Amino acid sequence: MSEDLFGEPVADRSAAGSVAPAGGSLGSDQHAGTPLAVRMRPRTLDEIVGQQHLLAPGSPLRRLAAGEPMSVFLWGPPGVGKTTIASVVSRQTDRRFVEVSAVTAGVKDVRAVLDQAKRDLGRGQQTVLFVDEVHRFSKAQQDVLLPAVENRLVTLIAATTENPSFSVISPLLSRSLLLTLRPLTDEDISGLLDRAITDERGLRQADGSTFELTDDARDALLRMAGGDARRALTYLEESAAGAKAVDSMIIDPPVVERAVDRAAVQYDRDGDQHYDVISAFIKSMRGSDVNASLHYLARMIEAGEDPRFIARRVMILASEDIGMADPTAIQVAVAAAQTVQLIGMPEGAITLAHAVIHCALAPKSNAVVTAIGEARADVQAGKIGVVPPHLRDAHYATAKNYGHGVGYLYAHDEPHGIAAQQYLPDELEGADYYQPTTHGNEASVSERLKKINELLGRA
Numbered sequence: 001m002s003e004d005l006f007g008e009p010v011a012d013r014s015a016a017g018s019v020a021p022a023g024g025s026l027g028s029d030q031h032a033g034t035p036l037a038v039r040m041r042p043r044t045l046d047e048i049v050g051q052q053h054l055l056a057p058g059s060p061l062r063r064l065a066a067g068e069p070m071s072v073f074l075w076g077p078p079g080v081g082k083t084t085i086a087s088v089v090s091r092q093t094d095r096r097f098v099e100v101s102a103v104t105a106g107v108k109d110v111r112a113v114l115d116q117a118k119r120d121l122g123r124g125q126q127t128v129l130f131v132d133e134v135h136r137f138s139k140a141q142q143d144v145l146l147p148a149v150e151n152r153l154v155t156l157i158a159a160t161t162e163n164p165s166f167s168v169i170s171p172l173l174s175r176s177l178l179l180t181l182r183p184l185t186d187e188d189i190s191g192l193l194d195r196a197i198t199d200e201r202g203l204r205q206a207d208g209s210t211f212e213l214t215d216d217a218r219d220a221l222l223r224m225a226g227g228d229a230r231r232a233l234t235y236l237e238e239s240a241a242g243a244k245a246v247d248s249m250i251i252d253p254p255v256v257e258r259a260v261d262r263a264a265v266q267y268d269r270d271g272d273q274h275y276d277v278i279s280a281f282i283k284s285m286r287g288s289d290v291n292a293s294l295h296y297l298a299r300m301i302e303a304g305e306d307p308r309f310i311a312r313r314v315m316i317l318a319s320e321d322i323g324m325a326d327p328t329a330i331q332v333a334v335a336a337a338q339t340v341q342l343i344g345m346p347e348g349a350i351t352l353a354h355a356v357i358h359c360a361l362a363p364k365s366n367a368v369v370t371a372i373g374e375a376r377a378d379v380q381a382g383k384i385g386v387v388p389p390h391l392r393d394a395h396y397a398t399a400k401n402y403g404h405g406v407g408y409l410y411a412h413d414e415p416h417g418i419a420a421q422q423y424l425p426d427e428l429e430g431a432d433y434y435q436p437t438t439h440g441n442e443a444s445v446s447e448r449l450k451k452i453n454e455l456l457g458r459a
Contacts, residue, residue: 036237050188071156076181078344079228082159086130095126102136134158135167183227214252224304290360311337323368325440363440371434385425418455
């Protein structure tokens, strides 16, 4: 099943001649066991939640759904609507629709699809080819697609969770449009939950009755979904089944907990446990206890905490508690946040652990926090002063008439690349905000700062 699957199955396409190969995520007809995530697949572009930046009138997606030939790459994290968009196109076009998965299809399979598309085009029948997880195609498989895309033998819709700039050959990417799908917000997914509860395709009962989703249960589902619509609907379906099994129409946190086997649901996003655990997580990294840091990371992951929230906290700590003691910490933290955004969970847990271990073991310093804090305090207290004349903009013709730029020493012309002149306003001369520690990289920074101050005449 496709990673982006969260909606209603494809209706009868016999009139258009569209087919999806056996095992394709879009090829299953609705039946008694069809998952809720499949039943609720949007039928039109207007039913898609999120991605409004791609759905404006005249946008490539609108034109694609209207039948305009083009090739597009849909890049985004799991569960944000890539396969859904392909499904909508398959409904709204009179072209033949074929789906292949890059996980199972080989060069022979791709050639067979393209050969058939060429024959069909000779009879006036166009083909839309949907390739799921296109990043898994080898270079040879991608090369096979290139002539078909270049000559418009097919309209290619390719879905990927990885940056196409690194996973797709340049000639193929340059002949296609790259559409970036954004993570779904809690508001987006909350709307999906409401739709699934009330829609006859979803959980609404034959007698018209609907389940009641409590606020706490909704928060738990949103937290565990982590921006993945398919996951949210899967958890909702299991929760509804669990409630119905005990003759109840109320979905509350205990029902959700039993349904998805997540004892950590009790970790309340807005309650004490949330704040206690994230506090312990930060303080453990700050205290350099790598085992405690990993423990609290694991608790948050198992509770379904939004991995983007965790990544943001690690980035903050990298500057606030490590800073110049290990300048690579912020780089690792930012890279981890970007990776989590690209690959999602559960694989993102490994990347988060990578960053957490790095930050927990890094030398610590809060000198950066103290420095900017003191500088801002002076500014807020009104200690601003005028910019020294020699530092003012001197790029206009009459600048020298006002003394602007006169006497300025160009650092690169000076010994050691350091020009001894006044930089701070008169009112702040002598201010000394940054006090590096002797921890890690800051020890060498401290030595360099001493030499710089000597050259600037501040020793």
